[in-house]
Amino acid sequence: MSAYIAPSQIAQRQLEYFSGKHVLVAGEAEDLFPRELVEHCESVSVFTTNYGYYRQTQKQSNLTCQFGAVFEVDERKEAKPDLILLYWPKAKAEAEYLLAMLLAKLGVNTEIVVVGENRSGVKSIEKMFKAYGIVTKYDSARRCSFYWGQCTQQPKPFVLDDWFKSYQVQYNNLSIQVKSLPGVFSYGEFDVGSKLLLDTLPSLSGKVLDFGCGAGVLGAVMASLNPSIELEMCDISALAVESSKETLKANQLNGRVFASDVYSDTAKDYQFIVSNPPFHAGLDTSYSATETLLADAPNHQSQTGHLYIVANSFLKYPPIIEQAFGHCETLSKTNKFAIYHASK
DSSP states (O other): OOSSOHHHHHHHTTGGGGTTOEEEEEESOOSSHHHHHGGGSSEEEEEESBHHHHHHHTTOTTOEEEESSSOOOOTTSSSOOOEEEEEOOSSHHHHHHHHHHHHHHHOTTOEEEEEEEGGGTGGGHHHHGGGTEEEEEEEEETTEEEEEEEEOSOOOOOOGGGGOEEEEEEETTEEEEEEEOTTSSOOSSOOHHHHHHHHHOOOOOSEEEEESOTTSHHHHHHHHHOTTSEEEEEESBHHHHHHHHHHHHHTTOOOEEEEOSTTTTOOSOEEEEEEOOOOEETTEEOOHHHHHHHHHGGGGEEEEEEEEEEEETTSOOHHHHHHHHSOOEEEEEOSSEEEEEEEO
16 A cells, blocks of 8 residues: 555656656645655755645655745755646645746746646646646546646736635624635635634633634634734644735734644643634545644643634534543534533
C-alpha cells in the first residue's frame, strides 16, 4: 500500500515530466511526494494555503516551503519555478484563483502538471486553462487524471483585492459586510448553524477564540455585540485568514486573526472558545481536527472557561466533550444542528 494519495501515485508514474525542472508544488497536496520529487528535479518548492501541510513539509530539509494566500517569488534565487505541479483543489473557484495567481507570478512558458481525482472535477482544467494555453490529459489511473500543459498567453497581473466576494449578512439589528476569497467556508448568506449558535450565546467577556473562522462572520458578529472582548480568530487556511482580516476591517472591528493547526499557535487562557467547526478535509469527511479541538479545549482556557460549538446533530461529539470537561450540555437542537456547551 503506497503512503501517497492517489493523485501523487499517478504523478509518480510520470516522473519524466519533472526531470531537470524547477518544480513548484501547489494545491490540495497532502503527502510527502515532493520529497521524492527532489531526486528527479533541479529543485522543488512547496506553496500551500494549508497551515497543517506547511508545518509538515517545512520539517523537510530539502524542500523550500511557503505558506500564505499569495505566492511570492524569491528574487534571490537564480532560477524561479518553471513547472507547477497542481493538486486539484476541492473548490473549482480555488483552482481558478491558484491558476491566475501562480501563472501571473511565473509567466509565459511555465509548464503545468495537474493531478486530481476524477470526482473532484479535475476535468474542468481543460476549459479553465484555455485563457493561458493548451492542456492535455496524458494518463488516467486510480480514478485520477494527469494533465500536462504550458502557459503560452501572457497572464493578467494578479491583484488579491479583485478576488474577494463581498456580501451582507443580517443578524438581529446588525448588518455585517463579509469578504470572502475562493474556497473559504461561506455561502454568500448566513449559515443556519452559525445563526443558531449566535442565538444561543450569552454575553461574552475576556479573551474569545473563534476557531475555524472561515470568512469571519461569527467573529464579526461577536465583536459587534460584545465590543469589550479581546477577539482572536484562527483557521488552518491562509485564504480564510485573509478573508477574516478583511471582514473585520470592512466592519471597523478589531481582532487578531492568525493561522493555526488546531491549537498549534493559539493561547492557553481563553474565557470562551466558540466554533462552527469544519468536518471536511479535501474531498473526504474528517472529524479529527474537531475531536482534538474538543478534547484539548480545557488546556487552552482560563479557570472559568466556556466552550460553545454548533455541530450536525448526528455527530457523536457529546461523549468527547464529557470526557474533557466532565459534562456536556445540549442548549438547542433542530433536525439538523445541535448546540453544545461545557465549562471548566
